[in-house]
Amino acid sequence: MIGNDLVDLNLALPEKKAKNLRYQEKVFLAGEIDEIKASLDPERSLWRFWSMKECAYKASQRDTRFRRKLNPLDFKCEIQKDSTGLVHTKNATYKVYSEIESNYIHSYTISESFRPSVIYHLDISKQEKLAAIAAALGLSKALVNIEKDSLGIPCLRLGSTPKSFPISMSHHGNFSAFLIPLINS
Amino acid sequence: MSEKEIIQKLKRIVEPYVQRNEGLDNFHEETDFLRDLEINSANLVDVILDVEDEFDITIDNESMEGMLTVGDAKNIIQHKL
Numbered sequence: 729m730i731g732n733d734l735v736d737l738n739l740a741l742p743e744k745k746a747k748n749l750r751y752q753e754k755v756f757l758a759g760e761i762d763e764i765k766a767s768l769d770p771e772r773s774l775w776r777f778w779s780m781k782e783c784a785y786k787a788s789q790r791d792t793r794f795r796r797k798l799n800p801l802d803f804k805c806e807i808q809k810d811s812t813g814l815v816h817t818k819n820a821t822y823k824v825y826s827e828i829e830s831n832y833i834h835s836y837t838i839s840e841s842f843r844p845s846v847i848y849h850l851d852i853s854k855q856e857k858l859a860a861i862a863a864a865l866g867l868s869k870a871l872v873n874i875e876k877d878s879l880g881i882p883c884l885r886l887g888s889t890p891k892s893f894p895i896s897m898s899h900h901g902n903f904s905a906f907l908i909p910l911i912n913s
Numbered sequence: 914m915s916e917k918e919i920i921q922k923l924k925r926i927v928e929p930y931v932q933r934n935e936g937l938d939n940f941h942e943e944t945d946f947l948r949d950l951e952i953n954s955a956n957l958v959d960v961i962l963d964v965e966d967e968f969d970i971t972i973d974n975e976s977m978e979g980m981l982t983v984g985d986a987k988n989i990i991q992h993k994l
Contacts, residue, residue, distance in 0.1 A: 735955075740955070750962055751958060751959070751962060754958050754961065754962070754974070754977065755958055778955060782954065796947075796981060797978040797979060797981070798954065798957055798958070798961075798977055798978055798979075798980060798981070799974075799977075799978045800958075801974055880948070900953065
């Protein structure tokens with residue numbers, strides 16, 4: 729299953745959450761708080777953990793269709809390498825890739841059978857988003873629609889066909905990122 | 914504290930985090946922090962901390978999970994006061 733989360737660091741870093749232990753205790757487990765504190769760049773490390781949790785939340789909600797909730801402590805992060813990590817939930821483990829750039833952190837998880845293309849954009853309108861997604865798929869913009877279900881989970885529908893494809897989107901500040909399925913038909 | 918007072922205080926608390934200001938014009942129990950006000954989920958935790966400070970209560974993790982609308986927040990506050 730898929731999920732992604734993007735953090736605009738120009739907005740996030742000034743919030744100085746790594747200095748805010750009360751905040752951290754609502755969001756991060758004890759081991760995560762220790763890792764944030766011990767890291768060379770605690771603010772960046774904190775937002776990496778956050779984006780990993782959000783990304784796994786989205787993938788897990790797609791999997792199990794739980795009602796929306798704010799439960800970051802149910803997602804336990806385990807950093808593996810510079811760009812990869814695992815997020816453990818009660819029922820599953822998600823492998824998460826994190827791209828840590830100077831201005832943003834983007835974390836995403838994809839299932840084995842799913843080869844998404846990821847596109848980034850500075851803040852763009854809804855119409856421009858559809859155009860970017862259509863371009864990535866090599867399709868006309870008029871064919872591409874994004875629909876959200878009752879839980880707010882988005883899917884991609886092409887023209888009036890009944891078939892839909894999973895899509896994951898994240899937007900924060902000046903950046904948007906999409907995980908788009910590669911469609912063969 | 915009356916329900917009306919709680920909701921007025923909540924409105925003041927969330928204002929700095931709101932990204933969709935139209936949502937504030939029609940602020941009522943069904944107003945959804947994420948969908949209607951477009952508060953991002955990282956800032957929803959800030960709202961919870963600010964609610965703790967303003968009402969001098971502790972919001973445990975279980976209560977935090979379900980705090981998605983103004984009405985949810987109001988009920989939790991009333992329960993803890």
